[in-house]
Amino acid sequence: MMRLFRTTEGAVVQDDDTYYDLPDLALKDVFGQCEPRPMLEDRITTAPRLRTISGRTVIAPLDLQEVWAAGVTYYRSRDARMEEAKPAGGEDFYARVYEAERPELFMKATPHRVVGPGQGVRIRKDSHWNVPEPELTLAINTAGRVFGVTVGNDMSSRDIEGENPLYLPQAKVYDQCCALGPCILLTDDPLPTSTEISLKIYRGAQIAFDGATTLSQLRRTPDELAGWLFRENSFPNGCFLMTGTGIVPTSSFTLKKGDRIQITIEPIGSLTNVVL
Numbered sequence: 001m002m003r004l005f006r007t008t009e010g011a012v013v014q015d016d017d018t019y020y021d022l023p024d025l026a027l028k029d030v031f032g033q034c035e036p037r038p039m040l041e042d043r044i045t046t047a048p049r050l051r052t053i054s055g056r057t058v059i060a061p062l063d064l065q066e067v068w069a070a071g072v073t074y075y076r077s078r079d080a081r082m083e084e085a086k087p088a089g090g091e092d093f094y095a096r097v098y099e100a101e102r103p104e105l106f107m108k109a110t111p112h113r114v115v116g117p118g119q120g121v122r123i124r125k126d127s128h129w130n131v132p133e134p135e136l137t138l139a140i141n142t143a144g145r146v147f148g149v150t151v152g153n154d155m156s157s158r159d160i161e162g163e164n165p166l167y168l169p170q171a172k173v174y175d176q177c178c179a180l181g182p183c184i185l186l187t188d189d190p191l192p193t194s195t196e197i198s199l200k201i202y203r204g205a206q207i208a209f210d211g212a213t214t215l216s217q218l219r220r221t222p223d224e225l226a227g228w229l230f231r232e233n234s235f236p237n238g239c240f241l242m243t244g245t246g247i248v249p250t251s252s253f254t255l256k257k258g259d260r261i262q263i264t265i266e267p268i269g270s271l272t273n274v275v276l
């Protein structure tokens, strides 16, 4: 398995158990390849080996990529959003987009709004009902091909979205609203549908939330979502596409400052962030 990390000292590629130091590799050049894997295989033949990556600070695996997101791709998200939008009369739109051929796609973050493993995510000061959304996130090259996957957290303000679906950009896009990492796992095929996505939220020594889903619950395929995103849209540096959440805590739950959010998708790894 090949994994691509970005660290404060540059890129590191893990090929099975060996790490290779590629300080001059820009991620935009990986996303610009028709076939990123052969390019990386070639680069590691002359790269110095590292015994471990543990001395490095791993950061979000992007440089110039936009992050987009798909929504209401799991029944659980449809249900939770219908409940939160009901008082404002907006629930019908969620039911319709879950069934529709055209998926919901929205712009989630530009690179400066994205944090990596161990960094802080934020909740908006003008919001009182917030959740993390643990999402399989696709790495897509400039040609629109999904070449890898990472773990993503689509932080969301449920009260703002619930008040009016037209407020979605404010519920979703703000400073430190998105976390990605710890690496891009290069994939030739989609992950098996049995792949588990788990979310644990620690509050002090307690677990405040613990839940899991599998990719079998995702209503759309990665290629289908990428195909819609690339319709009439070009990405000169490639992009990321979050595939939606299948885990939404019950309506009484909201994040608090200091909560530690841990999202795990094996075989990619775990993404942990603290709420600032």
Ligand code: DO4
Pocket (backbone or CB within 6 Å): 069, 070, 071, 072, 073, 074, 077, 081, 104, 133, 154, 168, 243, 244, 245
């Ligand atoms: O419809 C609003 C956003 C949905 C979303 O982010 C999700 O389902 O993951």
Ligand code: MG
Pocket (backbone or CB within 6 Å): 069, 070, 071, 133, 135, 154, 242, 244, 245
């Ligand atoms: Mg989401």
